[in-house]
Amino acid sequence: DTGVSQNPRHKITKRGQNVTFRCDPISEHNRLYWYRQTLGQGPEFLTYFQNEAQLEKSRLLSDRFSAERPKGSFSTLEIQRTEQGDSAMYLCASRPSGAQLLNTEAFFGQGTRLTVV
């Protein structure tokens, strides 16, 4: 499968627990994004990596959220001390490298649906 892969697809956790999601982008894509999507809303930007460097992080992202992309390939998103408000679909997307940063389509994974109970 050459698409963007996300694991797990679903995660149910108790409030206060930590969770970690993984994203494997398309192999030749050096640009990776994390988005969060709640019901009835569009994807909300969380963070962006170019290779292993985290170049942008949303101001809406609390310090309980951290993301890494240690070797410029797969990425992980960790949420510490989860709250019920963290329940959402977490989407990963990747873009190929190119001359222009914002002139190519984004390929989305199928997402990880988090439910905090």
Next chain:
Amino acid sequence: GQQVMQIPQYQHVQEGEDFTTYCNSSTTLSNIQWYKQRPGGHPVFLIQLVKSGEVKKQKRLTFQFGEAKKNSSLHITATQTTDVGTYFCASPGGTYKYIFGTGTRLKVLA
């Protein structure tokens, strides 16, 4: 900050009727992208518009970018049940990211 308003929020049409969704920005956009998200699925890229007044067609879908590059529309002719889903526009929101609109959820009644 960058805001992209999308209308309508919902649209129910009878199969065979036309459908249009609009995306409006308060600032000039360098480009705009459109995505479709099927129920339970993930966003899938449809098209990108770059030039002022640009019109692109994909079978029954027609995409337009306004002359002032502040608005865009997606029009579907003779909707089919396979068109069901949420349609999002997305515009650059800085150096690295796209900002997505709130989406228009389309339901097609057979």
